[in-house]
Every structure is written in structure tokens, then in C-alpha cells.
Amino acid sequence: MNQKISPRGNQHYKISSLAEKPHLLEKCKEINNSIIQNSKRATTGSIPAYEMKSEASMKYWDEIFVEFPEYQVLLYDSKKEPEVIAVGHTVPFSWNGESEGLPEGWDGVLETAVTEKRKGITPNTLSALFVMVNPDYQRKGYSVVILKAMKQVCFQNNLKWFIVPVRPMLKVCYPLISIHDYVNWRVPSKSNPKELVAYDPWLRLHYKLGAKFLKVATKSVVVRASIQDWEEWTGLKFFCSSDFVIPGALSTVHFDLEKNEGVYYEPNIWVKYSLESSVCL
Numbered sequence: 147m148n149q150k151i152s153p154r155g156n157q158h159y160k161i162s163s164l165a166e167k168p169h170l171l172e173k174c175k176e177i178n179n180s181i182i183q184n185s186k187r188a189t190t191g192s193i194p195a196y197e198m199k200s201e202a203s204m205k206y207w208d209e210i211f212v213e214f215p216e217y218q219v220l221l222y223d224s225k226k227e228p229e230v231i232a233v234g235h236t237v238p239f240s241w242n243g244e245s246e247g248l249p250e251g252w253d254g255v256l257e258t259a260v261t262e263k264r265k266g267i268t269p270n271t272l273s274a275l276f277v278m279v280n281p282d283y284q285r286k287g288y289s290v291v292i293l294k295a296m297k298q299v300c301f302q303n304n305l306k307w308f309i310v311p312v313r314p315m316l317k318v319c320y321p322l323i324s325i326h327d328y329v330n331w332r333v334p335s336k337s338n339p340k341e342l343v344a345y346d347p348w349l350r351l352h353y354k355l356g357a358k359f360l361k362v363a364t365k366s367v368v369v370r371a372s373i374q375d376w377e378e379w380t381g382l383k384f385f386c387s388s389d390f391v392i393p394g395a396l397s398t399v400h401f402d403l404e405k406n407e408g409v410y411y412e413p414n415i416w417v418k419y420s421l422e423s424s425v426c427l
């Protein structure tokens with residue numbers, strides 16, 4: 147049973163980087179694999195596997211473990227080591243601090259970070275790529291611990307800004323709604339019903355921890371693949387050229403039979419943390 151406990155109740159959790167605990171790489175990848183799921187099993191607590199088929203992801207994702215182990219955060223139970231509770235993937239890059247100067251989204255920041263590292267460019271900004279909480283530990287508040295640790299990585303490396311291309315968790319339930327509308331949906335706060343807060347729980351959490359909206363990234367992750375690939379990934383058949391609702395996708399996927407391709411643009415929301423404000427548990 148999924149016991150609802152506060153991470154404060156667990157005195158044994160510890161945070162390290164992958165550089166400090168390289169032997170936890172396999173455990174870290176196990177968490178990745180438990181979250182990155184076949185889209186037929188997509189839930190609000192998972193990422194569909196086809197999302198990792200963007201050009202940037204296929205080219206650069208594995209590089210983050212080699213190029214940036216000190217920027218991969220692990221939360222683990224010291225009593226049960228190597229039981230990894232959650233992982234936080236981040237990359238450093240250089241940014242001018244302006245919304246217009248941001249990479250297009252998740253793909254863009256991953257590619258920028260790896261290529262800049264190879265060119266020897268000094269980073270000044272940390273971008274989150276993923277927070278992944280082990281499914282056995284989800285909905286217990288651990289995501290806050292990882293976000294706090296990511297911010298710490300920013301301080302330790304003398305980086306000026308911490309930004310996140312937020313993948314809004316419940317957008318998957320509203321693939322036909324424009325991200326520009328979705329981002330403005332508000333509901334009364336549970337603790338103070340007079341206050342309106344973001345509808346999406348993951349976006350709401352970032353705002354609660356002090357993040358500020360920067361801009362919408364309509365093409366944050368771009369997956370372009372053949373119809374055959376999409377049919378294999380989704381278990382569906384695409385009989386005509388049209389927009390389709392696909393399990394796990396935050397927006398529709400456009401299929402063009404003549405071109406033999408389906409294109410998915412995943413929308414995310416760029417937010418920025420002020421490093422002055424502390425992220426409180």
C-alpha cells in the first residue's frame with residue numbers, strides 16, 4: 147500500500163551526486179526505466195518512452211552521465227543503500243538571463259549544455275531536465291527534496307540561475323487544450339480557498355517553491371518518426387493523415403501518411419527560481 151508519509155519522517159535519506167556515488171549509476175538508470183514507460187502503460191507518474199526519441203535525446207541523453215555526473219542528484223535511503231528514492235537530472239549551460247535568450251525547450255537545453263561543454267564554454271545557469279521519483283515513493287513529498295538539492299548544486303557550482311522546462315503533469319489529460327490556455331488554469335488553494343493557485347500540481351509546486359513563470363515552450367521536445375515507429379510505440383494504427391490523441395502525450399501528434407511521418411511537439415513551461423529565496427521542506 148502506498149503509505150502517505152512526509153519525507154521528514156524518514157531520517158535516513160541522504161543526497162549525493164552521481165560523481166560522489168558512481169556505483170549508483172545502475173540504480174539511477176533503473177529509476178529512469180521505471181518512469182520512462184511504454185505509452186500503453188502511461189500514467190500521470192510516468193514519461194512515455196517515445197518522448198526519449200527526440201533527436202536531441204537520442205544524441206545527447208546518455209552523455210549527461212558522462213559529461214555531467216556532478217549535476218545528477220541522487221536521493222537514497224542510507225539504511226537501505228543502494229535503494230534510490232529519486233533522481234534529479236540537471237545540466238549547466240550559459241544564458242543571458244532573458245526569456246528570448248532561452249533554448250527552445252528541453253531538447254534545446256540538453257543539446258546546448260553538451261555542445262558547450264565540448265567547446266569549453268563556461269556555464270552560468272543550471273537547467274533541470276527531469277525529476278524522477280521511484281514509483282514506490284511517489285506522492286510522499288520527495289520531489290521537494292530533490293528540487294532543493296538541485297538548487298544546492300547551483301550554489302555549489304557558482305551558477306547564477308536555476309531554471310526548469312516544466313512538464314505539466316496533468317496536461318496529459320487535456321491534449322486538445324492549448325498550452326497557452328492550460329498554463330493559466332487556476333483553482334482555489336487547499337490551504338486558503340480564497341487564494342487561486344495553478345491547476346497543474348507539478349507547475350503549482352514549482353510556484354509554491356518560489357519559481358516564476360518565464361515563458362511557454364511550445365516545441366520543447368520534438369519527436370519526428372515514421373508511421374511504423376509510432377504504431378510500434380503506441381500499439382495504435384494510423385489510417386489517415388490527421389491529428390491524433392496518443393496515450394501519454396501532452397498535445398496531439400500530427401500524422402502525414404504521404405510523408406510517412408508523425409510529429410509530436412511537447413509543450414513545456416519555462417520557470418526560473420530566484421536563488422535568494424530558499425526552498426523550504
Ligand SMILES: CC(C)(COP(=O)(O)OP(=O)(O)OC[C@H]1O[C@@H](n2cnc3c(N)ncnc32)[C@H](O)[C@@H]1OP(=O)(O)O)[C@@H](O)C(=O)NCCC(=O)NCCS
Nearest residue numbers: 190191192276277278279284285286287288289290313347
Ligand atoms: C512528478 C513527480 C516528480 C512528483 O514527485 P512526487 O514526489 O511523487 O510528488 P509530491 O509527493 O512531492 O507531490 C507534489 C504535488 O504533485 C501532486 N502529485 C504527485 N503525483 C501526482 C499524480 N500522479 N497525479 C496527480 N497529482 C500528483 C501531489 O498531490 C502534490 O500536489 P499538492 O501538494 O498540491 O497535493 C513524480 O510523479 C514523477 O517522478 N513523475 C514521473 C516523471 C515526471 O513527470 N517528472 C516531472 C517532469 S520532469
